[in-house]
Amino acid sequence: MKQSVHYDIEKDLRYLNLLSQSFPSVAAASTEIINLEAILNLPKGTEHFLADLHGEYQAFRHILKNASGNIKRKVNELFGSEIRESEKKELCTLIYYPEEKLELVKESDEDIEDWYHITIYQLVRVCRDVSSKYTRSKVRKSLPADFSYVIEQLLHERSDDMNKTAYVKVIVDTIITTGRADDFIIALCNVIQRLAIDQLHILGDIFDRGQGAHIILDTLKQYHSWDIQWGNHDILWMGASAGNDACICNVLRLSLRYANLTTLEEGYGINLLPLATFAMETYAEDACLEFMPKLLKNNEMDEKTKLLTAKMHKAIAVLQLKTEAKIIGRHPEWEMDNRCLLNSIDYKRGVCTIEGKEYDMTSCHFPTIDPSDPNRLTPEEELLMEKLHHSFAASEKLNKHISILLAHGCMYAIYNSNLLFHASIPLNDDGTLKEVELYNNKSYSGRELMQRIGILIRSAFASDTEDDERQHAIDYFLYLWCGKNSPLFDKSKMATFERYFLTDKEIYKEEKGNYFKLRDSEEVCDRILDAFGVTGNNRHIINGHVPVHASKGENPIKANGRLMVIDGGFSEAYHKETGIAGYTLVYHSRGFQLVQHEPFTSTQEAILQGTDIKSTTQIVEMSAHRMLVADTDKGIELREQIKDLKELLYAYRHGYIKEKR
Known part of the structure; x- marks a missing residue:
């Protein structure tokens, strides 16, 4: 009834x-x-989670193109023993790099029309498979306008249907005879790439270390659906763009430390000539041994350039310490006066006193420091800082990229019972949520803390922000970068000064905060999830920030499966430390899989030789039933729409x- x-x-x-x-x-x-x-009864779309990209644009773009190995798996499943392994490899390379691969094929294949026929049918089969979990409407929106009708016909009409065999054959023949085969193949490959990943989550740190952060952001700008939870290195560049001089100095120092000037100069047009001129004049007689750049693979540098880089490195490091002290002085509530260590140096004896103990300096050559007022900038440093400040403010592309981060990003996100953030949630010693002061003596914890920080960050860029509030927001980027209770840092100190200038390595130690000490506890993780309102039987925290030492047997899955740490050392700088080259966490309709990557050689080698990123897959958690759209956040939204209708x-x-x- x-x-x-x-x-x-x-x-x-x-x-x-x-x-x-x-x-x-x-x-x-x-x-x-x-x-x-x-729609509620379709399988849920595939989500990919990546963290700590650190400018490794070639590996990042390849992982997007091969969907963390998912496209290769589908090709193997579809074609099995129908075609040779070498042919499957060639087909995968074509899907990843269609323009470049087509040029190679046309140079070597004697019967290009036959190749076109075979390849188009193969690509249609792959496209049909990756599109099968979506509605026709969603697939249609993914199709390029030029070929939308044709691709849709081929996806939904089969050549083995006797009534449609001639129809499908004529479509393919006509694509070839009208000279549109190349464009059609490129379009079809791009559709396959797009449909293989439904939603991309970046858990912070696009910037620093590698040479292509700007290329990663250019790639994301064109990507169909993605979000980012800001990392500490992203915040540093956002602070530099907002006009925080200490952030500007930190950005430059890190770039010089890894001899990575490509992003600064070629990506964003930052003028480093004033810094180079100042460094050569100021440190002309200084060997700057502590500041020699760390050269990564394929980053060769002659001795003259290395020495200039080291001088620039030292010049900006000293300027950083001075500008940090100026900002810290404005904020006694940060309790960071003990990090103004230029005040603690005995410049005659070459020692630094920290917590009552004297430490020998590696060197004590500071031509721009007045021992009676060590944090004061010289007139030359003031002029240099003005020029650097202007260069960051005037970079149109940097400002656009920061706008993209603001549009797609936040401090945290909740997707399908997964809590995403980059680094940590400040905790007390007993694992309860810690209250952190933000502004006007107001303190927050947990979800509200992350929300308020997000609002504060945006206020630094909003035209209607009051001057005092904006200045505080701009200053706060420094605290987020290196403050003890920052959810993006969460350590006792950032030992930049100690590592450069003190000989005793014991003082280098940065004690991790309570989140990192307690994150193996399922009870603590559940408390955090409860505080953020994350529900569901299979809820998780997913974050990055701290590289997982896979080579030493460290498990990225912690707290009895409640926490997944997916920083596997994507950046080349961490490969020796982690023993791998990053993770992708894949969440599809049947559960979670963690894909562990080996180092990527190069895009050129992938195109010419068909090399792929070698990856191994670990099943993290499988669902008892195949998850549908109805089981997701989107399903909740659709049910509300149905109710309204x-x-x-x-x-x-x-x-x-x-x-x-």
């Missing part, structure tokens, strides 16, 4: 009238309900709203 349904129509009448503009009749509303109910139907059928015929 059908149950009668009653709604409080009068209460919702204004909203229902608005909804009726989109669905003006019973037929239109009914059709949409049918559509949404059907049913209420609209009721309003139509009972005369509260008239249909618009």
Whole structure:
């Protein structure tokens, strides 16, 4: 027996009238309900989680192209023993790099038309497979305008259907005879790449170490669906763009430390000539041994350039210490006065006193420091800082990229019962959430702390922010970078000064905060998840920041599966430390898989020789049933829409709203 349904129509009448503009009749509303109910029963889309990219743009782009090995797996499943392994390898390379691979094929293949026929049919099969979990409407939106109709016909008409064999053959023949085969293949490969990943999550740190952070952001700018939880290195560049001089100095120092000037100069047009001129004049007689750059693979440098880089490195490090002290002095509530270590040096004896103990200096050559007022900038340093500040502020591309980070990012996110953030949540010694002071003596913890920090960050870029509030927000970027209770740092100190200038390595130690000490506890992780309102039987925390030492047997899955740490050392700088070259966490309709990557050789080698990133897959957690859209956040949203549409139907059928015929 059908149950009668009653709604409080009068209460919702204004909203229902608005909804009726989109669905003006019973037929239109009914059709949409049918559509949404059907979508709820599709498999959930595949989510990919990546962290700590650190400018490694070639490896990042390859992982997007091969969907962390998922496309290769699908090709193997589809074609099995139908074609040779070498042919499957060639097909995968074509999907990843269609433009470049087509050029090579046309140079070597004697019967290109035959190759076109075979390849188009193969690509259609792969595309049909990756599109099978989506509605026709969603697939249609992913198709390029030039070939939308043709691709849709090929996806939904099969050549083995006797009634359609000639129809499909003529479509393919005509694509080739009209000279559109190359463009069609490129379009089809791009569609496969796009549909292989439904949502991309970046858990922070696009910047620093590697040479292509700007290329990664250019890639993401064109990507169909992605989000980012800001990391400490992202915040540093955001602070530099906002006008925080200490952040500017830190950005430059890290770039010089790894001899990575490509992002600065070629990516963002930052003028380093004033710094080079100042460094050569100021440190002309200084060997700057502590500041020699750390050269990574394929980054060769002659001795003259290395010495100049070291001098620039030292010049900006000293300027950084001075500008940090100036900002710290404005914020006694940060309790960071003990990090103004230029005040603690006995410049005659060459020792530094920290917590009552004297430490020998590696060197004590500071031509720009007045021992009576060590944090004061010289007139030359003031002029240099003004020029560097202007260069960052005037970089149009940097400002656009920071706007992209603001548009797609936040301090944390919750997706499908997964809590995402870059580094930590400040905790007390007993594992309870720690109150952290932000502004005007107001303190927050947990979810509210992360939300308030996000608001504060955005206020640094908002035109309607009051001057005092904006200055505080700009200053706060430094605290987020190196403050003890920052959720992006969470250590006792950042030992930059100690590592450069003190001989005793014991003083280099940076004690980790309570989150890192307690994160193996399932109880602590559950407390954090409860505080953020994350529900579900299979809820998780996912973050990066601290590289997992896979080579030493460290497990990225912690707290009995509650926490997944996915920083596997994507950056080349960490490869020796981790023993691998990063992780991708894949969450598809059957559960979680952790893909462990080996170092990527190069894009050129991938195109010419068909090399792929070698990856091994670990099953983290499999679902008892295949997850559907109904089991996701999107499903909750769709059910709410269905409820509203049913209420609209009721309003139509009972005369509260008239249909618009």
